[in-house]
Amino acid sequence: MASVPVLGAMAYGVYKKKQIENKNRNASEIFRFKSDVAPYASIPSDAPVIKIGIVGFGIRGAQLMQALGFATPGYVEDLIKQAKADSDNTRYRDFMEQEDLRVEITAVCDIFDVYGNDAIKAGANIHREGVNGKHGPEPKRYLNYKELLSAPDVDAVVIASPDHWHGTMAMDAIMAGKHVYLEKPMTWTVPETYKLRSIVKSNPQLVFQLGHQNRQIEAYERARQIIEKGLLGKVSLIETGTNRNDPNGAWVYPIHEQATSKNIDWKQFEGDTGRIKEYMDYMTSAGLLKYVGPEPREKFSLERFFRWRCWWDYSTGLSGDLLTHEYDAMNQILNLGIPSSASSSGGVYFFKDGRTVPDVLQTVFEYKDRDLTMLYSATLANQFNRSRKIMGHDATMEVGNTLTVTVDPRSEQYSDKIDKGIIKPGEPFYSYIPGQSVDAVSTATEKYFAERGLLFSFISGKRYNTTFLHLKEWLDCIRNGKQPSCGIDQGFEEAITAHMGTRAYLEGRTMYWNKEKEEITRG
Structure with a gap:
């Protein structure tokens, strides 16, 4: 009798697996893909060091x-x-x-x-x-x-x-x-x-x-192909965000017990006089000088040194630190580019520790030429799991460490299959689970990265550290004279998009992107 709960759990697991297999079998005629990613290529033993x-x-x-x-x-x-x-x-x-x-x-x-x-x-x-x-x-x-x-x-x-x-x-x-x-x-x-x-x-x-x-995430390549094939229909809304709920996740990192003003080069951390002036000139011209913290360049602070992400003097806030992960994932899948406009709101609502960057942020990016909105929503004081959602007229795709497509009840593309009972609207029709199980997730920060598939990826069934794969790609490109997947063009799109969101928050107005002049303008 003691084994019944265990056997019950095992049976339920087998049942759920069979459910997914059956649904994917029904979906196979629609969701046909090329190989997800290039086969893993080992580095030749004679490759230059x-x-x-x-x-x-x-x-x-x-x-x-x-x-x-x-x-x-x-x-x-x-x-x-x-x-x-x-x-x-x-x-x-x-x-x-x-x-x-x-x-x-x-x-x-x-x-x-x-x-x-x-x-x-x-x-x-x-x-x-x-x-x-x-x-x-x-x-x-x-x-x-x-x-x-x-x-x-x-x-x-x-x-x-x-x-x-x-x-x-x-x-x-x-x-x-x-x-x-x-x-x-x-x-x-x-x-x-x-x-x-x-x-x-x-x-x-x-x-x-x-x-x-x-x-380097395998599921993202599968998601890109789903978009490319038009299997979601016309995409009009993307919802993504960040939920973390511990001090570490809010950048309140431990202060090293051995750290003192004698073993930290504070002057170099802050920057030389010319660079500080350049920053201050930029903040002044943008009307943002009020967001520079008190005495940021003069007073040594262990808190600022180890928790620099909490102040605009050194940080790019939620926009640069966490929104960029979400944006680059969506840019990889949908080839979004720079939005036509950005609007932001939020504030320091929970961590009243002297920080100047918000711990709650909402940013809306509009892509007018694509009739598309991307919504980013973040809180550092709640860990409720919210998946990334790409919403099309015919189906919605949730993207993270797994991939799920749910057909919309009002879908036109799949209406005949809904009528025949092949597709049950509102239930996952296609699920892609690359098999990952992440061990030893101990903080809200790690949980966030694990749920988004940012810790590990799978190639031909083998698990790899995604940072290892990204560095390997860079090294392969150096050796072979090629360009990497996240080069300067993708970086420029990431940076401008994040800066638009930040400026919109700081200035309290909508920021626009002038595509012809390549410049951010105020609303």
Whole structure:
């Protein structure tokens, strides 16, 4: 008798699987696809080694190095402990089985000494060992990123600095002759968006990749084909958003216990006098000076250093940090481009901690030439799951770590199949489940990324870290002289779209995109 609940659950699981299989069998005559993504191509053993410099070893910088195959011995040790404690936790095995990308970390730069030293340890851990393992030669640590860019033994750089340094560092790297992988968002201000695009396009021999790892998600390619085939009918509304509900998800990151004004280069974090003036001039011209926080450039602050995303002085807010994930996913699937207008509202409604960026944001993007609206809705104080929805006249597609298509009761395209009982409107007609199960999701931040398929993707049934795949694509393009999936054109669309949403929020008015002049105008 004790086994009945277990057997019942198993039977229900088999029943649900059969339901999906039957529905997909009925849908097969409609939903026929090419292979989802290109077969996974291993790197040849004789491929040239690419020498990489890492700029920024905070939260995302460490994740990017892990995706390249490098981690601190302490991190590896922690993965080993997790695997021993939970046999279903496969992170250690996944990391050890991750393909060698044939790269060498020759240089690292972080303005916090503890992070800088950790980056050295990670770069030297060429065998992915724990604390008692054998490590390789240490990369050189630079105290200033410009010195790293001048190093002759650096072919390419991975930039994971705070938002207010993204565009500047990327421009300096391209001008120094380095290939660039830049963490999103692409830029902090509108003017540098144009400058970076110009510099990248003037150096076509260098490969620029923006860090939107959703470009590697298998389900998104399937979604793109569904749109391409017109299977949803005329799409008129997209709904997407962000729901997170813990301090970490709201950027209230822990302050490192060893951090002091003596081991952090605060002046370099803030920026030199010329760059500060450029920022202040931009804020003044845009009428946004009131949004600059109190004494942002003069007073050392551990809170601002570790939680910089909470202030416009360094951050791009929800628009640049999380909306860009949602926008780039939809741009990948629907080829949206830059919207014709953007309107935003929201505010600091929950985290009354002195931040200036909102924790609740609603942004509406209009695409007048396509008779289409995209709605982005976000809260950092509620974790209720809301899927991305692409709504067509004939069907609605929900996109995340799985894919579901539900036919509309009023569909004209499928009316005959509805009448014959082949399709039951209001119920999922087609489901695509690539088989992922994400282990050890422990925070609202990870839950958000897992639900959106941003942690893992599947190729031919095998699970891969999406950041690993995105970096591998960049490295493949460097070796083969090709352009990546999220290059400067896609980055420009992302940046301008996000800036329109931000400006609309800050100015309290609709922002418009003049396509002919390529400029943002006020309503």
